């Protein structure tokens with residue numbers, strides 16, 4: 515029978531979810547987790563997982579309570595099941611079991627195979643009143659990046675492009691600086707801080723010589739991935755000259771000299787097989803999972819983004835629509851007559867916002883191909 519939750523229980527778990535979201539830029543590839551401790555409906559402490567490798571939410575909240583006797587018979591609200599294994603932190607379950615909680619509320623199960631319901635089982639076996647599923651959908655939605663990564667064993671993929679109102683990512687001659695307005699550039703760097711990895715194609719490196727870092731926003735810069743199937747790029751670009759963050763050079767033929775040059779700056783070469791002049795995307799996903807890239811941001815250009823769309827290999831598409839109409843330009847490669855074989859993709863608009871003079875549209879890919887009537 516579905517549990518009935520009181521207004522107070524719902525309010526407190528909502529607070530825990532708000533706290534969890536504060537880990538958006540720091541926790542990945544770990545999940546975002548929030549914790550609230552309440553006594554008779556009154557909040558006595560709070561915590562969240564701030565940085566990858568740092569204290570877990572429940573430990574932060576418990577540590578904050580000076581008078582430990584206050585914890586007895588209080589309620590523990592967790593947005594994610596407590597961990598039972600030694601990771602970068604000791605298992606939270608060991609600390610939780612030492613306190614006589616009135617109730618332990620857990621919104622969602624941890625799909626990490628090292629946990630996977632084990633935390634809930636242990637607490638129930640200990641005789642704790644564990645109440646599961648309070649705002650479960652919201653808690654799962656909050657961590658869709660983490661759940662995609664753990665369950666599908668591939669990164670959660672966000673495609674992002676700034677486009678003119680008539681759909682071009684760049685002028686015909688390849689220059690695209692700047693379609694986006696100042697505020698959108700800052701927003702783009704915030705997006706980078708949410709991701710573990712950022713990927714662009716060869717021509718974007720050649721045309722824009724980008725750094726792909728989070729210079730305009732205080733946050734962790736993602737690891738950089740450059741696709742250059744035919745080893746055409748020289749290494750005189752910022753993504754190779756800068757020592758950090760690490761750059762992974764994705765190609766199909768090993769070039770020992772280039773690999774040695776890359777290694778001097780701490781960068782690495784990834785060799786993948788190719789099929790139909792394209793790198794094998796499945797192999798790429800496997801490699802990214804191996805490198806703990808839970809969230810990949812694909813920032814262009816049009817050809818690179820199109821390859822992910824052609825494979826329906828993305829979860830979110832972000833378009834920054836800029837108030838320009840370009841006479842001619844470079845768009846998404848799949849926007850051409852010949853691509854009739856590809857099924858129509860349906861998207862769900864999940865968010866839109868005005869940033870300066872630009873309109874940001876955030877879409878979620880609906881997995882079922884769409885049949886127009």
Ligand SMILES: NC(=O)c1ccc[n+]([C@@H]2O[C@H](COP(=O)([O-])OP(=O)(O)OC[C@H]3O[C@@H](n4cnc5c(N)ncnc54)[C@H](OP(=O)(O)O)[C@@H]3O)[C@@H](O)[C@H]2O)c1
Pocket residue numbers: 674675676677682683684685687688689690691693714715716717718719721722741742743744745746791792793813814815816817818819821844
């Ligand atoms: N408005 C924006 O948001 C935005 C963002 C980024 C870039 N840009 C602009 O877009 C332009 C570049 O875009 P573009 O579409 O011409 O080129 P691109 O996507 O940057 O690079 C395409 C090249 O990358 C390699 N590549 C990419 N994906 C591949 C895959 N899956 N398998 C194998 N190789 C792959 C291929 O190189 P090979 O041909 O060697 O195989 C391909 O020709 C530039 O003008 C840049 O300024 C705009």
